[in-house]
Amino acid sequence: MTSSSPSPQFRDVTSPKGTNAGNTPLGVAAIGYAFMGKAHSNAWRNVASFFDVPAFEQKVLVGRDAEQVAEAAVKYGWSESATDWRTVLERDDIHIVDICAPGWMHAEIATAALEAGKHVLVEKPLANTLAEAEAMADAARAARARGVQSMIGFNYRRVPALALAKELIAEGRLGTVRHVRAAYLQDWLVDADSPMTWRLNKETAGSGALGDIASHTIDQVLFLLGDTVTEVSGRLHTFVDSRPGADGPERVTVDDAAWATLILASGAVASVEVSRMATGQKNSLKMEIYGDKGSILFDLESINELGFLDATAPVREQGFRRILVNEPEHPYMDAWWPQGHVIGWEHTFTHEIRDFLRAIDAGTPPSPSFEDGLAVQRVLAAIEESSDAKSAIIQVSTR
Template structure:
């Protein structure tokens, strides 16, 4: 923003104008959240102004389906518009840095899908742009939507309250099977130039962010391994080289002394979208599986041994994070609700003039860990040292 510009936003009493860039899988999920958030939560008034994509006919069709007032193909022209105050970036990772930096410089609040960028250098540039923009009242956030699963928000509360005591060991496994078939065709997600990495950036970013989020901790050491099980897949030019990983493994040492193991795969036969988390402390333990996302397993090790055992908490009570806005207890929520919660938190932060969480700096922390996994894998079992960054301001429990 130039010195002559004021704090971003519409004229008093006017709604915020939202533009979204990208209309495929993530664009559809975000659009559903934008359409529904004001029906359940008290958020600032906004309008779904414009949906942006490269294919004019396809993006126009998507805009009509998803509730956007209009469509466009030139994102630069859209972010220059005075009636656009928020830019939601759902485009592929290789476009994140250019769009986000330009939108922040134009004084627009920015929400961007994870991972923050395709490279560490791009992520650093985005975090720097976010810091500069924040000084002018422009907010930014990265979309790690699993922070908004009520059961995981509750798990974070329990850990912060000391219910697990000293956390010693974390296991995080995010497993999918959509690339099991070696004849599955090439896509942009299998090309390093467009995707940055494979399972590492796509789903290990979620698993690593959960370790940091749940424990409120940071990583000091990383060792990792990457593997591509199917090195070539059918594409437009015949058999094309797959230049990203199918699976990744990492061991993380945290500032607290806890150790976390992370395993991710897109070739785990029979696993559709299974993010499993196990957190073990000296006073208790927590279990979670995304395929049963309304449930949390909790063991209290402070009671007599004869009474110990994991109990199932159905996270559907009004007292649980985000649940006050939804259905009567026992009426479960789904994966799509995490994006509604994400938009709610983003809009609330904009209204309050506070830094939303997770910040671009939080996304950069994850990006540094991903880069260290790649470096360790290339060096074959080398341990990479990281310097923990200063944490950004964050409310103790979103949605509480």
């Protein structure tokens, strides 16, 4: 391990402090081996090589196809594979469950895992419905009282440049934030002949671009500003309403794009735009934050860079300056490479796993919590309700 911080002490997982007895490694099970399962597995495989974290073992990878999950387990560094997540939850050697399965499975698996005394990390969005998200937050709150921790995987909180942006805003470098422009644009559905997938079916995906990428965008607004949403006006749109399926055309039942205006408790206003039909945009999460003393610009496709304008400087010296975020003083960067050697998208998951493990070891609630995921889910539900009501303003609960 390259970090200079001292190795953590290990504690009992059943105690209020949180980890496991006898300094034995924490056993990890991951559920799901596709896109997110691969990203998370990469993080589990590499995190201890760069950060001081509690000892753990990649015990088991779970998936529905026995042959495919067995192959993935070998490739991704898991000791074994399984097809029944319920049986895995019964094992005493499993202390952490990492849920990378589709959203329609989140509520059932996470609730069962928490009740079984397992620490839980679940991919965003928290659930497919507001009711499921509320139930998951209740389960997490009850488990936390027993020393069982939970976290939702909004990995973009772990982009060093965005973590630095959070620090600058908290330090008052932007002054009073007045408005935010947030856009997450992709183009992987531009071709009308792209085949039908579970992500285009409301029963399995919950929503389309709204839950898939607006969840990230809204979480960034709340994370960076430390604020809450009180009112929403939104619109959803489906550009291609039918896709080729195995037995012919199938109806698309989710949105391709979404737009929303968010009113925040502080008085700031955020505009949000997301699309999976933005030709030429591969994975562009853009954040623009404007305050009375400064502004910040970020684009995920330039992940190591942050634009910062100091409006308190003399006018003749003002202008956005490029901060290359890879100095040891920047968030997370002291564990990686020498200055000028950039990191990538996959590192956000490594940082996420680091923070999750350290919180478990310390017995402190990790962030973002299921309650944070629920806050985002409430905004998503309000956008959908507003769209159904043709741009009505929807009040958002902050309970």
